Amino acid sequence: MPTPIAELGEFALIDRLTLQHQTTQSSTLKGVGDDAAVLCAPEGQVQVVTTDLLLEGVHFDLTYVPLKHLGYKAVMVNLSDVFAMNAKPAQITVSIGISSKFSVEQIDELYEGIYLAASRFGVDVVGGDTSASLNGLVISITALGYARQEEVVYRSGAKPTDLICVSGNLGAAYMGLMLLEREKRVFETDPTPYFTPDFDGREYLIERQLKPEARGDVISTLLSHGIQPTAMLDISDGLSSELLHLAQASHVGIRLYEERIPIDHETFAAAEDLHLSPIAVALNGGEDYELLFTVPLSYADQIRTIPGVHIIGHTTEADEGCHLITGDGSLSPLEAQGWNAQQKLQENSQK
Amino acid sequence: MPTPIAELGEFALIDRLTLQHQTTQSSTLKGVGDDAAVLCAPEGQVQVVTTDLLLEGVHFDLTYVPLKHLGYKAVMVNLSDVFAMNAKPAQITVSIGISSKFSVEQIDELYEGIYLAASRFGVDVVGGDTSASLNGLVISITALGYARQEEVVYRSGAKPTDLICVSGNLGAAYMGLMLLEREKRVFETDPTPYFTPDFDGREYLIERQLKPEARGDVISTLLSHGIQPTAMLDISDGLSSELLHLAQASHVGIRLYEERIPIDHETFAAAEDLHLSPIAVALNGGEDYELLFTVPLSYADQIRTIPGVHIIGHTTEADEGCHLITGDGSLSPLEAQGWNAQQKLQENSQK
Numbered sequence: 001m002p003t004p005i006a007e008l009g010e011f012a013l014i015d016r017l018t019l020q021h022q023t024t025q026s027s028t029l030k031g032v033g034d035d036a037a038v039l040c041a042p043e044g045q046v047q048v049v050t051t052d053l054l055l056e057g058v059h060f061d062l063t064y065v066p067l068k069h070l071g072y073k074a075v076m077v078n079l080s081d082v083f084a085m086n087a088k089p090a091q092i093t094v095s096i097g098i099s100s101k102f103s104v105e106q107i108d109e110l111y112e113g114i115y116l117a118a119s120r121f122g123v124d125v126v127g128g129d130t131s132a133s134l135n136g137l138v139i140s141i142t143a144l145g146y147a148r149q150e151e152v153v154y155r156s157g158a159k160p161t162d163l164i165c166v167s168g169n170l171g172a173a174y175m176g177l178m179l180l181e182r183e184k185r186v187f188e189t190d191p192t193p194y195f196t197p198d199f200d201g202r203e204y205l206i207e208r209q210l211k212p213e214a215r216g217d218v219i220s221t222l223l224s225h226g227i228q229p230t231a232m233l234d235i236s237d238g239l240s241s242e243l244l245h246l247a248q249a250s251h252v253g254i255r256l257y258e259e260r261i262p263i264d265h266e267t268f269a270a271a272e273d274l275h276l277s278p279i280a281v282a283l284n285g286g287e288d289y290e291l292l293f294t295v296p297l298s299y300a301d302q303i304r305t306i307p308g309v310h311i312i313g314h315t316t317e318a319d320e321g322c323h324l325i326t327g328d329g330s331l332s333p334l335e336a337q338g339w340n341a342q343q344k345l346q347e348n349s350q351k
Numbered sequence: 352m353p354t355p356i357a358e359l360g361e362f363a364l365i366d367r368l369t370l371q372h373q374t375t376q377s378s379t380l381k382g383v384g385d386d387a388a389v390l391c392a393p394e395g396q397v398q399v400v401t402t403d404l405l406l407e408g409v410h411f412d413l414t415y416v417p418l419k420h421l422g423y424k425a426v427m428v429n430l431s432d433v434f435a436m437n438a439k440p441a442q443i444t445v446s447i448g449i450s451s452k453f454s455v456e457q458i459d460e461l462y463e464g465i466y467l468a469a470s471r472f473g474v475d476v477v478g479g480d481t482s483a484s485l486n487g488l489v490i491s492i493t494a495l496g497y498a499r500q501e502e503v504v505y506r507s508g509a510k511p512t513d514l515i516c517v518s519g520n521l522g523a524a525y526m527g528l529m530l531l532e533r534e535k536r537v538f539e540t541d542p543t544p545y546f547t548p549d550f551d552g553r554e555y556l557i558e559r560q561l562k563p564e565a566r567g568d569v570i571s572t573l574l575s576h577g578i579q580p581t582a583m584l585d586i587s588d589g590l591s592s593e594l595l596h597l598a599q600a601s602h603v604g605i606r607l608y609e610e611r612i613p614i615d616h617e618t619f620a621a622a623e624d625l626h627l628s629p630i631a632v633a634l635n636g637g638e639d640y641e642l643l644f645t646v647p648l649s650y651a652d653q654i655r656t657i658p659g660v661h662i663i664g665h666t667t668e669a670d671e672g673c674h675l676i677t678g679d680g681s682l683s684p685l686e687a688q689g690w691n692a693q694q695k696l697q698e699n700s701q702k
Contacts, residue, residue: 084386140404
């Protein structure tokens, strides 16, 4: 029998969700339990702070997102921003708004995912807020991390002729979302208790959507190669949009080579099944949580030895603009997509 | 003509809300505009971190809360937590979820309140997230502040025989809420375009509800008197509830003298009008954002010289329990009220 949250009450729920968690970072002096947490940056390091708000029905659909995965992802998207500053995450705060449709056991599941993601990088949960919500689930996470000041990488540091690099592959999370949405529609058209979604051979795409991993491993690898990017950001809104941010902040132009954009074969196959352009998906899909960074041209040979990192183009003088170079050598301007990127992408693809 | 948010788009909205804001704290190395803000604690100081989630329909009702006041209050409740650690606030991040019913001009108003509250204490807005929301307005703020480690005051530091002190007066914000709710019901029963709410002589209560002030002035005054509290917290959930937190964290008992609880005459009058017990309102009303703190008994004379600070009782050994002492000297146990404190209070008062 699921336990109603009202039965437990606010303070008992907070205790249940936080008391079993031991903090391990030396920079955490006091975690949950007072008006505020108390932190102390490691000697000689500065702090980075980032925050993300996730709303039911906008950022996630509980018809197909398991709560444990949701908790995991909510943490990962924040840690991804910390890594994108070339910093090491150390603490998070977690605020949730919960409607009465949730049981205590479901909130336990959400927190299981939160703690699992935090533990992957030894991150402490040091505070938060727990509130009733009238309309669905609200998750707000703030992540804190540390780095030496000279190690912090901004999006503004790229110089013309830098190499543009990306980790992993792009568009998979978006295709995972499309498949989840497709199966949801199938179920809604013919709801049967025996319904099983059909993700055969597309498990990787589903995992990229439901369980993204912040690329702390890439940060460590670059460090071990003695490479400090000149500019870096994580890809949350889609490659195009992030490249334009980088270009604007660094005052450079962009040459992106279409054929070098890393796309997994499952992404290709699924995009073709759904009559979407794989390149459009990789450019605008979003939620990849891969790292996009620039390095001086002189690092080219070293970068090529790093598995899973791809050189996809280079920067130019700002007045040359931002372009995608297609296979036949023709140039088309890079275009940004904001909030409604995913809807737009669908509309464009269906034209 | 109000401008629809969709017309502006996400990135232009963020620019509009953040670009005019100049950071002034030396601890802010980089504010809005990258994957994360970059901060550097002042030499020899530790950082405190606190966060609050405010949801439309749960924490505020836009029928009677002006957006500018809402923004102001959302910041103040967080700064109040920073002061309650005996720290100085320096930065906030602000995340908002906005449904399509809001115009750009309304969000401007909300941010006017946010910036006004931040500027009261020289606080920088260093980051945040802006998202669409399906259901009403969501505001999540994280506040960061600094203090020397030995100056940080926890709720766990009270010793038996400490004096229990409170700033300002209690219950006024709750009575303000009751009046706002009453006028809302009057309007709903007979909606006319000429409706004017009747708050005659009760303006102070309305202000306490709509525009609370974090008590940074009390922190400065205590510092100037050389008084460092042994324990401190801010009163957000009501005096009873906070005293029980203090007792539990500090392992002490509580003797609270009913007749010493500071209650404004407007609170008294309004409570009597609405057939509520003024003492119950002061004990459980919540949202006072006053400071509750303990000091050693030896500070009694000094505390009495501070205007607006009241000694309301003292701590005891833990095994003596937590009690309210009424005018005739009889003891009744202090009781905690969580989430649904306000509803419960109404129910109890109406019994």
